[in-house]
Amino acid sequence: MTDKSSPTDPIHARGGSGATIADVAQAAGVSVATVSRALSGNYPVAKATRERIFRSVTDLGYVANAHARALAGATTRTVGIIINDVADPFFAYIARGVERQASAEGRLCLITATHGDKERELALVDLMREQRTDAVIVVGGASDDPRYRKQMADRARALAAAGSALVLCGRPSLGPGVPTKMVTYDNEGGAFAITDYLISQGHRRILYVGGPRDFSTTASRLAGFYRALDARGIERDPALVHEGAFGRGFGYSRMRELLEQDLGFTAVFGANDLVAAGILEALEERGIRVPEDISVVGYDDVPVASELRPRLTTVRVPLEELGREAVRLALAQSPHDAGASSDNTLTVGTHIVIRDSVSPPKQS
Amino acid sequence: MTDKSSPTDPIHARGGSGATIADVAQAAGVSVATVSRALSGNYPVAKATRERIFRSVTDLGYVANAHARALAGATTRTVGIIINDVADPFFAYIARGVERQASAEGRLCLITATHGDKERELALVDLMREQRTDAVIVVGGASDDPRYRKQMADRARALAAAGSALVLCGRPSLGPGVPTKMVTYDNEGGAFAITDYLISQGHRRILYVGGPRDFSTTASRLAGFYRALDARGIERDPALVHEGAFGRGFGYSRMRELLEQDLGFTAVFGANDLVAAGILEALEERGIRVPEDISVVGYDDVPVASELRPRLTTVRVPLEELGREAVRLALAQSPHDAGASSDNTLTVGTHIVIRDSVSPPKQS
DNA sequence: CTAGAAATAGTAAGCGTTTACTATGGGGAA
DNA sequence: TTCCCCATAGTAAACGCTTACTATTTCTAG
Numbered sequence: 001m002t003d004k005s006s007p008t009d010p011i012h013a014r015g016g017s018g019a020t021i022a023d024v025a026q027a028a029g030v031s032v033a034t035v036s037r038a039l040s041g042n043y044p045v046a047k048a049t050r051e052r053i054f055r056s057v058t059d060l061g062y063v064a065n066a067h068a069r070a071l072a073g074a075t076t077r078t079v080g081i082i083i084n085d086v087a088d089p090f091f092a093y094i095a096r097g098v099e100r101q102a103s104a105e106g107r108l109c110l111i112t113a114t115h116g117d118k119e120r121e122l123a124l125v126d127l128m129r130e131q132r133t134d135a136v137i138v139v140g141g142a143s144d145d146p147r148y149r150k151q152m153a154d155r156a157r158a159l160a161a162a163g164s165a166l167v168l169c170g171r172p173s174l175g176p177g178v179p180t181k182m183v184t185y186d187n188e189g190g191a192f193a194i195t196d197y198l199i200s201q202g203h204r205r206i207l208y209v210g211g212p213r214d215f216s217t218t219a220s221r222l223a224g225f226y227r228a229l230d231a232r233g234i235e236r237d238p239a240l241v242h243e244g245a246f247g248r249g250f251g252y253s254r255m256r257e258l259l260e261q262d263l264g265f266t267a268v269f270g271a272n273d274l275v276a277a278g279i280l281e282a283l284e285e286r287g288i289r290v291p292e293d294i295s296v297v298g299y300d301d302v303p304v305a306s307e308l309r310p311r312l313t314t315v316r317v318p319l320e321e322l323g324r325e326a327v328r329l330a331l332a333q334s335p336h337d338a339g340a341s342s343d344n345t346l347t348v349g350t351h352i353v354i355r356d357s358v359s360p361p362k363q364s
Numbered sequence: 365m366t367d368k369s370s371p372t373d374p375i376h377a378r379g380g381s382g383a384t385i386a387d388v389a390q391a392a393g394v395s396v397a398t399v400s401r402a403l404s405g406n407y408p409v410a411k412a413t414r415e416r417i418f419r420s421v422t423d424l425g426y427v428a429n430a431h432a433r434a435l436a437g438a439t440t441r442t443v444g445i446i447i448n449d450v451a452d453p454f455f456a457y458i459a460r461g462v463e464r465q466a467s468a469e470g471r472l473c474l475i476t477a478t479h480g481d482k483e484r485e486l487a488l489v490d491l492m493r494e495q496r497t498d499a500v501i502v503v504g505g506a507s508d509d510p511r512y513r514k515q516m517a518d519r520a521r522a523l524a525a526a527g528s529a530l531v532l533c534g535r536p537s538l539g540p541g542v543p544t545k546m547v548t549y550d551n552e553g554g555a556f557a558i559t560d561y562l563i564s565q566g567h568r569r570i571l572y573v574g575g576p577r578d579f580s581t582t583a584s585r586l587a588g589f590y591r592a593l594d595a596r597g598i599e600r601d602p603a604l605v606h607e608g609a610f611g612r613g614f615g616y617s618r619m620r621e622l623l624e625q626d627l628g629f630t631a632v633f634g635a636n637d638l639v640a641a642g643i644l645e646a647l648e649e650r651g652i653r654v655p656e657d658i659s660v661v662g663y664d665d666v667p668v669a670s671e672l673r674p675r676l677t678t679v680r681v682p683l684e685e686l687g688r689e690a691v692r693l694a695l696a697q698s699p700h701d702a703g704a705s706s707d708n709t710l711t712v713g714t715h716i717v718i719r720d721s722v723s724p725p726k727q728s
Numbered sequence: 729c730t731a732g733a734a735a736t737a738g739t740a741a742g743c744g745t746t747t748a749c750t751a752t753g754g755g756g757a758a
Numbered sequence: 759t760t761c762c763c764c765a766t767a768g769t770a771a772a773c774g775c776t777t778a779c780t781a782t783t784t785c786t787a788g
Contacts, residue, residue, distance in 0.1 A: 018526035061522045066494040067434040068774035071743045087460040096451040111475040130430040158425045162382040309673040395768050432744030435773045
């Protein structure tokens with residue numbers, strides 16, 4: 001092997017464990033203060049000096065130590081996001097929005113997943129707090145357990161006190177007086193709209209399947225569902241509501257069971273698109289045609305909705321937009337008073353998108 | 365408003381910008397060293413003292429400052445991962461594996477996306493280097509531009525020198541002597557297998573669509589494709605190979621164009637499942653039946669493959685596993701010598717999964 | 729010419745932890 | 759009783775950077 005560290009070999013010029021700002025200073029024959037200033041560019045440094053410094057930086061393959069920088073008072077330039085599961089498209093698209101906006105604002109993105117465990121969610125908020133992220137964004141529906149809410153509220157206060165912010169994305173407020181920012185979508189309205197659409201097509205007995213019980217998202221979607229029923233004077237039938245989980249597997253297995261019973265429904269409202277996909281699968285397996293025999297709708301409009309056959313009629317939620325807005329809001333300097341009056345909350349609309357999975361009920 | 369900071373109010377007890385270890389020490393009447401030791405538990409602390417300390421921690425809502433900790437020499441407990449796009453299922457599943465394994469090993473996960481820009485990829489590696497992550501994992505095929513390879517190799521050396529590691533996940537080596545770890549899958553083998561399957565069904569003219577040109581993934585898949593052709597003595601026809609991009613949109617539009625020409629193929633190999641989905645869409649639009657008129661296969665076996673109708677025959681890549689192994693390897697203390705002999709590389713297998721999108725070619 | 733303002737550099741004090749050393753008190757062995 | 763060791767706790771020196779001050783030139787205006 002020949003000498004690997006010729007003076008022109010950028011990054012590997014020195015061994016050790018990475019060059020420090022002092023190494024650069026020495027190489028350039030200036031003080032560390034000058035290097036720091038040349039690098040951040042917020043203070044005049046003579047052109048010649050600056051060039052010498054930059055040359056040394058390249059020669060040494062120097063990159064600043066983000067921790068030292070953060071510790072010395074500069075901001076961390078990092079936002080944290082907490083989601084359920086990276087591979088669930090609902091969260092993945094929101095995460096994409098967050099990642100893109102964060103990077104547009106020169107921030108890095110710390111992503112973690114709860115796998116649906118609310119204790120873990122709380123622990124993750126603390127982890128982000130340790131990291132001193134500029135903001136922490138928690139995504140998706142929340143449990144309505146009061147103990148949990150209190151714990152989360154405590155963390156919101158701690159974050160606010162430390163100059164960071166807790167952003168609630170697609171979940172309800174922690175209550176008045178708790179310093180959070182919120183970006184949500186019209187969950188209830190979308191559910192109302194699509195239920196009403198089903199009714200307008202002539203359906204009267206609609207099955208609702210999916211979504212964890214005691215979960216804010218489920219609650220809102222059901223609320224919209226019921227409101228539509230009520231508005232048309234259709235009786236609510238508890239036998240037609242089956243909460244459980246979000247996810248294709250749940251939709252499939254629950255639908256199989258439900259098909260054994262004689263519930264007499266003509267349409268099914270899947271709590272989200274994945275549940276609807278499972279429902280479709282179960283229906284197909286039984287040779288039931290969609291939409292001729294039974295109509296099906298979903299929620300979220302993630303790509304699988306248009307991948308399915310029949311293409312799924314569903315409610316479009318602007319997921320990526322939601323993520324972007326979350327970081328915009330998070331990073332926006334809230335007016336001096338953290339007053340509740342400032343618009344720390346933002347709601348984006350939803351609308352139904354009509355595809356091929358709904359038709360009028362079969363004459364029976 | 366009544367007094368909000370009663371002594372029992374956990375986290376919000378003090379204003380300011382977060383309690384420090386010194387605050388805890390004072391509250392507990394001990395030195396900061398003792399607090400540090402009680403917290404990390406790597407040094408004996410009297411039971412009574414420890415309890416007093418933990419009480420103060422809770423009272424103050426104290427969480428350690430990760431930056432100070434990292435600076436003081438402890439590891440950062442963070443791994444970085446660089447992918448193309450969070451919302452692309454191929455990457456999302458790998459990211460899930462990484463995230464899960466990282467969290468199983470008590471690490472946090474810094475996720476960033478390149479959006480296919482290789483300059484940005486290099487910049488992101490530097491960003492992670494600034495963060496002093498325990499490892500940085502770059503995922504997915506790579507460009508074979510020599511300048512780019514050299515730059516990446518420089519960074520690999522810098523990371524290694526700093527005690528971190530560059531992990532190549534699903535991409536080829538940067539060359540001998542460059543200190544990287546690798547976890548890959550049998551890309552070429554999978555392509556060979558599925559092409560051979562197509563041939564065994566009687567297909568002779570197979571169209572290959574998708575994948576960026578000059579990209580390692582494309583190169584391997586095409587290599588397997590060609591090898592299968594050669595093995596059966598089928599002539600390679602350049603007119604049947606159409607590189608371009610990964611993505612549903614590309615598959616759809618290119619297929620539409622190709623359908624205008626009279627290429628006489630009986631099967632299509634989509635460079636990945638998303639491309640195949642686009643191909644299916646274009647075919648459906650033209651009223652061409654799959655697999656009766658034309659057979660289609662994909663690659664990766666992401667969920668959309670089984671969502672499609674017909675269900676897509678494809679090559680299964682254990683994506684989540686890939687991600688997990690990447691962090692296992694990354695975090696494994698490599699033997700003292702960073703010798704090339706140690707097994708810093710790991711390959712997971714691929715296999716074809718047969719569904720409904722292939723049948724023997726139509727008699728014409 | 730000279731005083732005072734730029735412009736440019738350097739000094740050194742933190743930022744919040746960890747950890748090598750040092751200090752203290754109490755027990756048990758001899 | 760005297761020593762030595764163990765269990766605990768404290769002191770203070772990094773870690774690598776930013777930035778308020780201070781110092782030195784070099785102009786510019788009067």
